[in-house]
Amino acid sequence: MRKKFTNTAIAVLAALIVLGTAAVGFAETYPDKPISAIVTYSPGGATDYQARVATMEASDSKYFGQPIVIINKPGAGGKVGWNWIVERAPKDGYTMVTYNIPHFIAQSLVFKTSYGFNTFEPLANWGADPAVLVVPKESPFNSIKDLVEFAKKNPGKVTINGAGLYVGHHIAALQLMKATGIVLTYIPEQGGTDAMQSVIANKVTAGFNNLSDAYRNKQRVKILGIADDERDKDFLPEVPTFKEAGYPQVDETSVNLRGLAFPKGVDPAIIKSASETLMKMFQSKKVKEAMTMGGCPLKIMSRDQVIKMFNERQKTLGALFPKK
Secondary structure (H helix, E strand, C coil): CHHHHHHHHHHHHHHHHHHHHHHHHHHHHCCCCCEEEEECCCCCCHHHHHHHHHCCCCCCCCCCCCCEEEEECCCHHHHHHHHHHHHHCCCCCCEEEEEEECHHHHHHHHCCCCCCCCCEEEEEEEEEECEEEEEECCCCCCCHHHHHHHHHHCCCCEEEEECCCCCHHHHHHHHHHHHHCCCEEEEECCCHHHHHHHHHCCCCCEEEEEHHHHHHCCCCEEEEEEECCCCECCCECCCCECCCCCCCCCCHHHCEEEEEEEECCCCHHHHHHHHHHHHHHHCCHHHHHHHHHCCCCEEEECHHHHHHHHHHHHHHHHHHCCCC
16 A cells, blocks of 8 residues: 555656646747737727837847737727637737736726736736827817816816726826816727827817827827826926826826736746746837837836736725726
8 A cells, every 4th residue: 555655656746747847848948939919909009009119029039039919909998808818818828918007907897897907917017108188289278277177167068088998098087077076078989099080180179198199199289288297208398297287186097007918827937938038128229219219108117016016006996996
């Protein structure tokens, strides 16, 4: 009996060693084919643009040695793509997804979704894109106060759009309404690109959009304010914060943090390898220069820093939107 037990134990130990060796070997050869990165918004928007820039050096042998192929799965303010990742994406390390904070956390608190703050394996963060208030070039409004005063006299008649429901743009609009007592008619678009085009075409009174999108379109719109703790010194130094304009309640909560994640279930060794490689790649000179040229504010964060940020935003947004 003792001999049988010993033989069984040896067999189990040998199997574990083989499995462990196989896992290490897999991690060492990863990746051996292209990696997909799901972008949950439309082509041409800030998330799509930045994801392409952030991953453009993936094929370099210094990084993955394989391309990261962007695949767009837009719809419902990102919900279509994030639900797909949780419900259907393979867990083999060859499918990543872009995350947007506060978007997916706020949505998971307000709507019934398959995802939440703890359903992804964050890898690394590349940027932080504040929400800015924009109006058409021909708009009579030249300041946040101009728009607020008009809205007070015309409740419900001011239309303001953003990239979807309970994304950073929507949160900034809700904060502005709460801070001022005005009533705005919020129009959710399919993404930042559609939202910006509606503002440019004068289809809405105003919009909240990404700083990076606004920067690239600054000759076609007026940028009235930035929802952050301080002015953006690199791209829009002349644009005041809402706090400066007298509305401190419109703060950094709506700042759009972007990065890449895996679905839950990917091998820990692959997660470690991918996160370390992304951190190096996001800090490359070529990526930094391209981001700067596109007006995209960088905020590079490690996996551990992103996990901490996810937990902090869950608490902040949970207070704003108690889960039903």
